[in-house]
Amino acid sequence: xxxxxxxxxxxxxxxxxxxxxxxxxxxxxxxxxxxxxxxxxxxxxxxxxxxxxxxxxxxxxxxxxxxxxxxxxxxxxxxxxxxxxxxxxxxxxxxxxxxxxxxxxxxxxxxxxxxxxxxxxxxxxxxxxxxxxxxxxxxxxxxxxxxxxxxxxxxxxxxxxxxxxxxxxxxxxxxxxxxxxxxxxxxxxxxxxxxxxxxxxxxxxxxxxxxxxxxxxxxxxxxxxxxxxxxxxxxxxxxxxxxxxxxxxxxxxxxxxxxxxxxxxxxxxxxxxxxxxxxxxxxxxxxxxxxxxxxxxxxxxxxxxxxxxxxxxxxxxxxxxxxxxxxxxxxxxxxxxxxxxxxxxxxxxxxxxxxxxxxxxxxxxxxxxxxxxxxxxxxxxxxxxxxxxxxxxxxxxxxxxxxxxxxxxxxxxxxxxxxxxxxxxxxxxxxxxx
Amino acid sequence: xxxxxxxxxxxxxxxxxxxxxxxxxxxxxxxxxxxxxxxxxxxxxxxxxxxxxxxxxxxxxxxxxxxxxxxxxxxxxxxxxxxxxxxxxxxxxxxxxxxxxxxxxxxxxxxxxxxxxxxxxxxxxxxxxxxxxxxxxxxxxxxxxxxxxxxxxxxxxxxxxxxxxxxxxxxxxxxxxxxxxxxxxxxxxxxxxxxxxxxxxxxxxxxxxxxxxxxxxxxxxxxxxxxxxxxx
Numbered sequence: 223x224x225x226x227x228x229x230x231x232x233x234x235x236x237x238x239x240x241x242x243x244x245x246x247x248x249x250x251x252x253x254x255x256x257x258x259x260x261x262x263x264x265x266x267x268x269x270x271x272x273x274x275x276x277x278x279x280x281x282x283x284x285x286x287x288x289x290x291x292x293x294x295x296x297x298x299x300x301x302x303x304x305x306x307x308x309x310x311x312x313x314x315x316x317x318x319x320x321x322x323x324x325x326x327x328x329x330x331x332x333x334x335x336x337x338x339x340x341x342x343x344x345x346x347x348x349x350x351x352x353x354x355x356x357x358x359x360x361x362x363x364x365x366x367x368x369x370x371x372x373x374x375x376x377x378x379x380x381x382x383x384x385x386x387x388x389x390x391x392x393x394x395x396x397x398x399x400x401x402x403x404x405x406x407x408x409x410x411x412x413x414x415x416x417x418x419x420x421x422x423x424x425x426x427x428x429x430x431x432x433x434x435x436x437x438x439x440x441x442x443x444x445x446x447x448x449x450x451x452x453x454x455x456x457x458x459x460x461x462x463x464x465x466x467x468x469x470x471x472x473x474x475x476x477x478x479x480x481x482x483x484x485x486x487x488x489x490x491x492x493x494x495x496x497x498x499x500x501x502x503x504x505x506x507x508x509x510x511x512x513x514x515x516x517x518x519x520x521x522x523x524x525x526x527x528x529x530x531x532x533x534x535x536x537x538x539x540x541x542x543x544x545x546x547x548x549x550x551x552x553x554x555x556x557x558x559x560x561x562x563x564x565x566x567x568x569x570x571x572x573x574x575x576x577x578x579x580x581x582x583x584x585x586x587x588x589x590x591x592x593x594x595x596x597x598x599x600x601x602x603x604x605x606x607x608x609x610x611x612x613x614x615x616x617x618x619x620x621x622x623x624x625x626x627x628x629x630x631x632x633x634x635x636x637x638x639x640x641x642x643x644x645x646x647x648x649x650x651x652x653x654x655x656x
Numbered sequence: 657x658x659x660x661x662x663x664x665x666x667x668x669x670x671x672x673x674x675x676x677x678x679x680x681x682x683x684x685x686x687x688x689x690x691x692x693x694x695x696x697x698x699x700x701x702x703x704x705x706x707x708x709x710x711x712x713x714x715x716x717x718x719x720x721x722x723x724x725x726x727x728x729x730x731x732x733x734x735x736x737x738x739x740x741x742x743x744x745x746x747x748x749x750x751x752x753x754x755x756x757x758x759x760x761x762x763x764x765x766x767x768x769x770x771x772x773x774x775x776x777x778x779x780x781x782x783x784x785x786x787x788x789x790x791x792x793x794x795x796x797x798x799x800x801x802x803x804x805x806x807x808x809x810x811x812x813x814x815x816x817x818x819x820x821x822x823x824x825x826x827x828x829x830x831x832x833x834x835x836x837x838x839x840x841x842x843x844x845x846x847x848x849x850x851x852x853x854x855x856x857x858x859x860x861x862x863x864x865x866x867x868x869x870x871x872x873x874x875x876x877x878x879x880x881x882x883x884x885x886x887x888x
Contacts, residue, residue: 261874282842287806287839287841287843288842288844289835290807290839291807291835291836291838291839292835294838299835300835300836301834301836305751330693344862345862345863346862348842348844348845348862349844350842350843350844351844352843352844352846352847353843353844357775361855384713423714443713446660448857455878462780467753472676472677472826473676475676475677475678475684475685476676476684476685476687477684477685477686477687477688478677478684479683479684480823481678481680482678482679482680482682482683482684483679483680483681484680484681484683485681494831498820498831499799499810499811499820500795500797500798500799500810501799501810502795502798502799502813504795504796505795505796505870508869508870515699515700517699517700518700520869522865522866522869523868523869523870525865526865526867527811528835529865530834530835531832531833531834533830533832534831534832535822535824535829535830535832537833538822553739554703554739554741557700559700559701560791562701564688564691564692565691565692565694565695565696566691590812590822597678627829642865
């Protein structure tokens with residue numbers, strides 16, 4: 223194929239320059255020369271991987287932008303490790319055409335490509351049709367350079383003093399200090415007691431009159447103090463007050479589930495997902511901006527990540543396996559409900575999160591730090607009403623809608639009066655009960 | 657002695673009452689529990705134990721057959737549905753409509769090329785559409801594809817690719833990451849159409865699973881608009 227095209231080129235050239243045909247031998251020599259030169263130059267530019275730092279640098283940029291997510295140089299990731307690819311692939315040209323169009327290569331029935339695909343099915347590499355040949359050569363240069371590098375990990379393997387470690391050290395130190403202080407205080411008490419008794423003995427040896435003796439040996443002993451009416455009253459009062467307080471507190475706790483934090487069927491942690499990984503609440507609780515219920519994510523949402531992430535650092539495979547099993551068997555996960563208002567009250571999430579602009583954390587507390595979700599708020603009527611009395615309406619969100627209301631409000635209560643939820647009817651019984 | 661006796665009664669009453677508060681696995685005592693256990697189906701409150709709450713049952717619920725008693729107060733499931741779920745799939749061959757009157761998206765997972773070539777974004781490139789798209793992108797895509805679309809979200813290991821460290825039993829471990837997350841600004845994806853993005857969100861592609869169940873069609877088009885601005 224290629225020689226054909228070159229030959230055509232030559233013919234074309236001879237057409238333009240007719241004097242060459244005159245001397246056949248020179249034309250022939252020219253042909254051979256051009257052919258050889260073209261072949262040599264094409265192979266040298268195609269097969270040789272540059273060691274030029276500029277090429278390596280350029281290759282690194284292209285690799286990081288396009289390939290890093292699927293390839294590592296020395297380890298298998300989504301795709302094969304690229305180290306040594308220039309030797310194992312059929313040719314450099316093959317690599318170039320593969321990178322430009324992997325689906326095409328696989329579909330064309332290319333044996334090497336199909337063998338490779340068999341191992342990585344169903345993942346197929348993205349087509350990088352916009353990469354130029356020299357870009358690909360630069361990537362290969364980078365891969366070659368990286369291949370030769372000694373892994374950094376083996377050179378410096380220092381036990382990194384992590385944040386947690388120093389923290390643990392800090393609290394240990396605190397404990398030590400506390401124990402030290404207690405010991406010192408105890409020693410002080412003992413020495414003081416010793417001092418008192420030796421002082422007493424010293425005074426007894428002196429000739430003391432009655433009055434002075436009474437001072438030294440006080441008649442108020444522990445026993446007489448304990449049985450004095452004042453003491454009994456104080457103790458009885460304290461016990462009764464404390465008892466009363468607990469009774470009242472606990473009576474108020476009836477029907478209030480604040481602090482409820484049940485164990486869930488899968489040890490799902492908001493701290494990992496919403497905290498560390500910064501997944502937005504709405505990625506999972508998709509209904510929260512749309513309607514009444516925030517919704518609990520269905521299994522397919524967990525599978526968006528756990529189709530690949532099969533093990534957790536803390537719980538190994540045991541917990542995540544329950545997700546994949548549920549997905550495979552098409553079974554729901556039975557999460558335990560935590561927040562629950564009685565039937566007699568109506569609460570709508572979209573009304574608060576979208577219209578009111580209230581943050582999840584205002585009502586649910588620092589969920590992103592919780593390993594196990596805990597009911598943070600009281601969820602009583604008083605709690606709802608209290609917030610409706612205190613919270614200003616953000617009228618800028620929907621100025622058109624609120625303008626008339628604001629006008630009427632200003633007419634009634636003066637233009638300076640705050641515009642709270644209360645003022646749009648947030649305390650009307652029928653808004654929450656019907 | 658009377659004082660001691662009274663104190664004793666008071667303290668034991670208080671101790672008994674502490675059992676009413678909630679905490680850990682204990683839900684605490686409910687006041688008027690019938691109201692917390694809906695008779696009508698309630699989302700995310702399925703109780704499939706036939707006997708749950710027999711002690712407060714005040715109504716005779718319909719019997720399944722002549723032998724067994726009607727269900728107890730708390731029972732809230734549908735015996736005839738798979739897994740006794742309250743929720744059902746929509747009836748087959750029905751079509752859900754949205755407020756724009758758009759029909760459901762029917763192209764299958766393997767029709768990416770067709771979708772990319774033919775689908776047109778019904779929304780205009782107004783500032784508010786793109787601003788909405790940004791918020792939605794940050795909600796649904798950001799943790800994988802990164803704020804700028806470079807494929808460096810936290811789930812992909814973050815900008816430095818370091819991953820998240822965690823200490824388990826004194827041993828520092830690195831959390832797993834999701835591999836193969838595309839760099840949306842890479843050369844291969846610079847030129848993709850909004851229809852292509854819409855189809856990938858809806859049906860997924862390769863390593864990325866379908867996100868259609870989480871995001872409404874209108875929001876998907878907004879995201880597609882925003883992704884195109886990211887790629888500039």
